[in-house]
Amino acid sequence: MDRDAAKKAAGEAAATLVQDGMDLGLGTGSTAACALDAIGRRVREEDLDVRGVPTSFGAERRARAHGIPLTTLDEVSTLDLAVDGADEVNEGLQLIKGGGGAHSREKVVATQAERFVVLVDPTKQVSQLGEQMPVPVEVLPMAVAPVRQALEDLGARPELRMSTEKDGPVVTDQGLWLLDAYFPDGVTDPEALNRTLCRRPGVLDHGLFLHEATDLFVGHPEGTVDRISA
Structure with a gap:
């Protein structure tokens, strides 16, 4: 194609x-x-x-x-x-x-x-969100460890997004870092995941629309x- x-x-x-x-x-x-x-x-x-x-x-x-x-x-x-x-x-x-x-x-x-x-x-x-792509989660750098643990508790495999142009994490326009949350079975309940991430301290926002x-x-x-x- x-x-x-x-x-x-x-x-x-x-x-x-x-x-x-x-x-x-x-x-x-x-x-x-x-x-x-x-x-x-x-x-x-x-x-x-x-x-x-x-x-x-x-x-x-x-x-x-x-x-x-x-x-x-x-x-x-x-x-x-x-x-x-x-x-x-x-x-x-x-x-x-x-x-x-x-x-x-x-x-x-x-x-x-x-x-x-x-x-x-x-x-x-x-047919289901998360089939091919992770859910990006934008986080305060100091909150990476606890947010990573929270994502693991939800069944995700979170990975800190690293820059291909420099030695270090990708930095957003807000000066924050990104955790890419891979869900092995896809996002089975997007609404619940949305609510959980929005309540999590240290998370600015996430990629579920x-x-x-x-x-x-x-x-x-x-x-x-x-x-x-x-």
Whole structure:
């Protein structure tokens, strides 16, 4: 499968939803980047008046490169549309995000959006969350050991995410570390796991997105897009 072509199809489809005057949530990752590329092209060619709230430093840089005006949630209380990718999505439009480590900011932006459109290629569709990917958990560095133990008590195999570019852990835009929680049988009760992690001291947030998505765009290499609404 030509996954790049599938991602581009989903990103191009998402860009068609943008209308003049919108405030946008701008996601992080390779599929979201395709949407930002297409949105940037429309801004230049159609002189669209839009503003974007980026979910990471990388998304901010890409948006600026395309001339997409930026704003913040201090200035905009509600977003008309947010677009982002996912590492996994099930039939109920529940997601695992955070492969790029930006899930905490992504969840804030998604929650503030009236419409949150998730962009994937077919390889990201699963019958049960956790089949292919771990659940990323963003933690205070001092809390890694107790949070790791709590995850092990839940049946997970947590691994501290290490940087491939330097000798040490991956550091998020918040200055925190990531524990990737692998569940051997998948996440059998996402709601319960969500509640447990949200109550755990030392955890900023995690990569389960259970109620945020309103739409799913599944791109295919030939350029078609399946559009699924919650």
